[in-house]
Every structure is written in structure tokens, then in C-alpha cells.
Amino acid sequence: MSKTTILAQQAIVLLQQAIDKLGFKPLVHFELEGTYQFPKQLPYKKLDFEQVNQALTKLAIEAELVPEYWKNQWEYVSKFCLQSPLKEAHNLATAITKLPEIFAKQGVINTFIKPVIWSGDQGKLAAGCDNIFTPNSRAVHIPNAVQINVSALDSNKRNIIPVDFFGEYLQQCFLTTSFECALLYLPEEEAFERLSLKSYYGLAKELCSPSDISGGHQGSIALYKKVGKHNQALGVEPLVLDQNQQILIKHDNWQKTARIEHRLGASSIHYNPYVNVVFALLNLHQALKVYVAGQCQQLLTEPKVPEQLPTSLYDTTNGKGAIAIFRESNWFREQLNQIQADNVKQLNMPSIELANNIGSELKQSILSDYQQTIL
DSSP, X not given: OOHHHHHHHHHHHHHHHHHHHHTOEEEEEEEEEEXXXXXXXXXXXXXXXXXXXXXXXXXXXXXXXXXXXXXXXXXXXXXXXXXXXXXXXXXHHHHHHHHHHHHHTTTOOEEEOSSEEEEEEEOOBOTTOSSOBOSSOOEEEEEOBEEXXXXXXXXXXXXXXXXXXXXXXXXXXXXXXXXTTHHHHOOSHHHXXXXXXXXXXXXXXXXXXXXXXXXXXXXXXXXXXXXXXXXXXXXXXXXXXOTTSOEEEEEEOHHHHOEEEEOOOBOOTTOOHHHHHHHHHHHHHHHHHHHHTTOHHHXXXXXXXXXXXXXXXXXXXXXXXXXXXXXXXXXXXXXXHHHHHHHTTTSSOOGGGSOTTHHHHHHHHHHHHHHHHHO
């Protein structure tokens, strides 16, 4: 286990307890996309998702795999079982390691957990259509995302995302911090190429992956309440079905599923779930302090103009890269150090278990990982 992961685990435990001290239970859930490849002599063979999910259950991973939109694309979807953020990070980290082994038992020769699958499928959507393709197909470079869903329960087990502008303020926190922390969820150079696929290859109709930092309910940092990314109703609970399994009577419980969905992350074997849970919980803790003070609406500002992310890990003629931006920023380090200083004496974590100034230590370790990669 790397030093970065060990420090991030310590930070998660610290943040979980600090949020509990405020009177809330943090909820973090992941979604991860990837693809698979069978031998060429088996062009029509499909993955047995039920078998894969049985393997995940045996590993005590609260998630399931489902087919995704493009050929041979899959999606790992976390289950809402009230698992702790630390367990959720462990689930994804284990899945990233174990899925290639699980797939291989079915004859898969390649499992791809990477930002872009170049020429991974073919298709050209017909004008005005979402799922009808023209005969003139073309290569589609499939973008693969990793997404974080974030919400919180109060002492009455009520999801507070829809309450007193908390969701709007939490979204604003992510909109503010995501630029300087892009290094965390875009952990390799190809992750930045994923952001430019739609514009560079003219695939705006075929792909819906985000390219900038934006809010609303359809942006890259989405606030989901009554409707989702495609304006579909959320939280629909069927009560009565007809003989064709069509819903006759339903209950709308969108308050239960309301959340912030951070959709900027790129699928990658270099993606560190523990570090990204720290990022999510830092934003959540910051927003909860404002919520407790009753100031969420008061501190909301005008919606941000969509902000362009760095175009590379490294500095270019177009500006600073994600590594330099993270190195020169202060929020991640200072927020974590301050939470440690404010809470360590009151929390059930002996100081011997925490690095001194854990925010500084974790930030430096993250940067050292990239320095070693460069060397």
C-alpha cells in the first residue's frame, strides 16, 4: 500500500468523525466505466454480468456491473447500502484491481480501465435522434468516466441535499475547488485528451462526456433533485404494476436520491479512490459548517461561467498544468490541516495514528507520486 493511500485513509477517518461531530452521516458513492475485449475469434461473445456480480458479492463489494451504452462497455455502479466513505473507497480500489481477474475467468483477454478507448466503436447518430444511427458509421473514441455522488443524512436520517439550499451550496463548493484539484480526478495525461474528444473529433452528438467545470443539473458537477441529466424523473418508486410490468401507481421520492454528482473524473488504473474521497469529504465538511450556521442561501453567489480545465498534467504554452496548479494551491492542504487542528483532541483518533499536519503530508505525497512518474 502506497504512502499516499495510507495518509488518505487516515484523512478519511478524520473527516468522517469530524462530520459526525457536526451531526451528519456522509454518503459517497462511485460509478466507474470501462470496456473489455474477447479474442477476435469470438466477436459476438458477451460478458455474463450476473457471474461478475456474484464475484463482487464474494469480495464484499457493495456494487454491481451493468452494460453501458457502447459495445463491450461496462459500468460499475455502487449500491446505496449506507456504507462508510472509507468502505466505498476500499470497494472501488479493490474492484479496479480484481475486475481484470474476474473478467479473465470468462475468457476476456483485455480489461480496459482507462480514460479513452480509441476507435472503440462505430456510430453516427441521425439528425435529431438519440439512439438511431445512420448507415455512414465512423469511429467513436469512447470516453470512460469515474463519478462521485455525494450527499449527507441528518440525525433523523433525512437527506439534506434538498433542504435550505444545502445542495446548491455544496455544488458551489465543488465548482470552486475542482479547478485546482483536477490532478486528483484526472490522474494521467490521457485523461485530458478525454475532455477534448467531442470538439476535436466532432462527436458532440455521440458523446455526452463533460469538457468543463459547470453546474446546474446537466453540468459536469450536477445537482440532482427532481430530475436527472436527461431531464428524467428521479426517485420514482413503483407501487402497482400491470400485467406488462408497466407502472400504474408510483410514489415520487426524489428527496431520498438527491445528490451532487461530480462527473469530471476519468477512468484510470491510476485513479486513487481514497484521495478522491478526501476531496469529496473536504467539500462536504465545508458546506456542512455553513449549513449548520444557516447561511447556505446567504453565501450563494451567481452561477459560475463554465471554466476550462487544465489541458495537461504539465505546463504548456496554453498555461499551467494540473500538477503546478495543485502544487501552488492552498485549499486542499489548509482545509485538512485545520480540520485536524480543530478536531483531533475531541475525536476518537489518538494523535499517534495521524501524521502531523496531515493535509501538508498528503499533498506532498500526491505530488511526489507524480515526480517519481516524471523521473
